[in-house]
Ligand SMILES: Cc1cc2nc3c(=O)[nH]c(=O)nc-3n(C[C@H](O)[C@H](O)[C@H](O)COP(=O)(O)OP(=O)(O)OC[C@H]3O[C@@H](n4cnc5c(N)ncnc54)[C@H](O)[C@@H]3O)c2cc1C
């Protein structure tokens with residue numbers, strides 16, 4: 001029997017639906033697709049970024065880091081405890097011993113599916129709804145979904161230096177815990193790995209081009225985070241890497257401000273680039289924006305008929321909950337006649353996209369920063385509530401956490417919420433719900449009970465403190 005995926009098979013193989021990328025894309029074919037033929041393309045590890053090298057493994061390390069931190073801080077509460085050892089190899093094995101089988105089983109499930117065909121290789125467009133794999137197999141499809149994600153950006157002077165470096169793709173599988181980790185970049189990934197490695201006992205240096213770590217956050221939250229970060233980590237802001245020297249065990253980084261940092265491992269965390277530039281966009285007839293993202297409308301349709309895109313390849317957010325939301329929209333719209341009429345198509349809703357950084361302390365936000373709200377012309381009321389001034393935060397003797405709410409004076413419309421502190425990504429959820437359902441600050445504060453003395457009272461008091 002002819003192998004349909006072999007390059008010798010000259011006639012294009014036709015599918016009802018073709019999906020490029022198995023991160024969020026792999027969730028598309030559900031039971032409603034049982035009668036449709038579906039081609040799935042994956043050049044990397046099945047399951048994509050979130051499962052294999054992103055959200056899930058990083059948070060498994062973050063959880064272990066929180067355990068280490070709790071032990072270190074225990075004496076404050078009258079409990080003497082100490083860390084005898086951080087068994088790095090056991091931590092790695094625990095994380096990937098659980099994740100790797102999920103990726104393998106996911107691929108096997110699709111390979112065994114009666115209507116799904118897996119092509120484990122790179123694919124590009126070579127014409128209108130026509131694809132070609134790296135080994136030369138041609139595939140046509142009635143509809144195609146681009147769910148090709150993004151990749152780490154590596155600054156040229158580091159890439160060209162020949163010095164071994166790591167990205168988030170491989171830093172979690174280092175053969176041993178570094179004594180001194182040098183991180184280049186000051187965003188989400190830098191902040192999360194700085195927390196993980198320092199909690200495990202590594203010295204951490206961070207080199208950030210901007211004037212602050214996590215500088216896109218609301219200024220009060222960013223200021224609080226930077227103050228706390230400088231107490232724990234060796235932070236260099238407003239400077240760039242000029243020279244990198246070293247080998248697999250030793251790295252010397254020279255900065256534009258004249259500083260030299262010596263470490264034993266280098267992590268590059270300077271942003272992620274959409275994979276739109278590696279898909280043959282011109283041949284496929286779809287547009288890319290100036291940042292290389294696939295251009296989509298509110299129905300996730302690209303500019304090429306029959307071609308949708310979702311997730312990091314087309315979204316400026318680069319967040320898994322956004323990719324999941326867009327995937328659900330595409331899953332519905334593929335089943336409709338999406339280019340004949342938009343009347344019954346699903347739309348994506350990007351009004352209130354929250355984000356969280358699982359660093360130390362945790363951070364979460366949604367909506368406008370105070371500056372953005374003022375720039376947008378709102379008459380703004382702001383309240384910053386300290387964790388330490390509500391009962392549970394006081395019990396914890398917390399002197400780090402803050403909940404900041406930005407609202408419109410008069411109407412009480414909640415414009416933005418910004419939390420730094422323990423459980424920030426959990427505490428912010430009712431504020432996301434309030435903004436999404438248009439619940440104003442006063443009704444949110446006084447229209448329900450708040451469990452006493454639980455930590456959400458920090459949100460209640462922030463709401464009550466607004467004018
Ligand atoms: C370290 C890290 C931590 C993160 N933590 C969080 C978090 O806590 N919360 C959060 O919301 N987000 C987090 N993110 C972001 C989140 O992982 C991404 O937004 C999300 O995974 C994007 O999903 P996707 O489906 O768009 O792309 P991906 O999951 O990246 O899937 C794209 C797939 O397409 C494949 N592919 C690409 N091009 C081709 C091609 N031409 N041919 C064949 N296959 C191709 C790739 O190999 C990849 O497997 C994190 C990211 C990183 C890097």
Ligand SMILES: NC(=O)c1ccc[n+]([C@@H]2O[C@H](COP(=O)([O-])OP(=O)(O)OC[C@H]3O[C@@H](n4cnc5c(N)ncnc54)[C@H](O)[C@@H]3O)[C@@H](O)[C@H]2O)c1
Pocket residue numbers: 155184185186187188189190192207208209210213214239240241269270271272317318319355356357358
């Ligand atoms: N918890 C989460 O949701 C989570 C966690 C990790 C990653 N992510 C996603 O992954 C994406 C990528 O994360 P990231 O941290 O790499 O990017 P980022 O965009 O968050 O931060 C990039 C940082 O690198 C700095 N930078 C850029 N070029 C530099 C250079 N040449 N020298 C020094 N610094 C430089 C920037 O000033 C910025 O501080 C994020 O946008 C985020 O959406 C999300």
